Amino acid sequence: MTVTLANTPVLETRRLILRAPQSSDVEPAIAFLATERSQYMGGPYTRHQAWRTMGHFIGHWVMQGYGLFVFCDKATGQPLGATGPFFPESWVEPEFGWSCWAPEAEGQGLVREAAQAARQWAYDTLGWTTAVSYIDPANARSIALAERLGARHDPDAGVPDLDGWDGTLVFRHPGPEALA
Numbered sequence: 001m002t003v004t005l006a007n008t009p010v011l012e013t014r015r016l017i018l019r020a021p022q023s024s025d026v027e028p029a030i031a032f033l034a035t036e037r038s039q040y041m042g043g044p045y046t047r048h049q050a051w052r053t054m055g056h057f058i059g060h061w062v063m064q065g066y067g068l069f070v071f072c073d074k075a076t077g078q079p080l081g082a083t084g085p086f087f088p089e090s091w092v093e094p095e096f097g098w099s100c101w102a103p104e105a106e107g108q109g110l111v112r113e114a115a116q117a118a119r120q121w122a123y124d125t126l127g128w129t130t131a132v133s134y135i136d137p138a139n140a141r142s143i144a145l146a147e148r149l150g151a152r153h154d155p156d157a158g159v160p161d162l163d164g165w166d167g168t169l170v171f172r173h174p175g176p177e178a179l180a
Helices: 023-031 038-043 047-064 110-126 138-146
Strands: 018-019 069-073 079-086 094-098 133-136 171-172
Touching: 018 079, 018 110, 023 038, 023 047, 023 079, 038 094, 069 110, 079 110, 094 110, 110 138, 133 138, 138 171
Parallel strands: 094 133
Antiparallel strands: 018 069, 069 079, 079 094, 133 171
């Protein structure tokens, strides 16, 4: 039996559909998480670790009422990655996170398009007035995306007290008033 998260928002951009994760996303996510491309988010993962990570993302929706959206190609429905508001118990403050699962989707502005839509949704719907992105200092592509989204390095912001997070950079996103 497969259960779908009910009453979750679906966002639409010019090229993408953003929706809550579902069981059909597990295999594409595991395929990404098992590769070196996931190194900046703790990977590569074993299949078991990747499955648990997807359970964590889905559980965030259940426990918080929001979470990372899976963004899909509007024309094909193919899941390309995940992005959105994320604030698990151990985080210092709300985060906007992202990952691109499909290598062929990189370099086309799709992650940025998805992240902008998810961030606006969080500001409009959740009432967030600020958020950060926690980024590994070696992840130049993610730093560049944060900057394209208008986020700026915030050396005074706190970092979750987690193993392996020493040196993590914090990028603060512009608030909703700055984006208006």
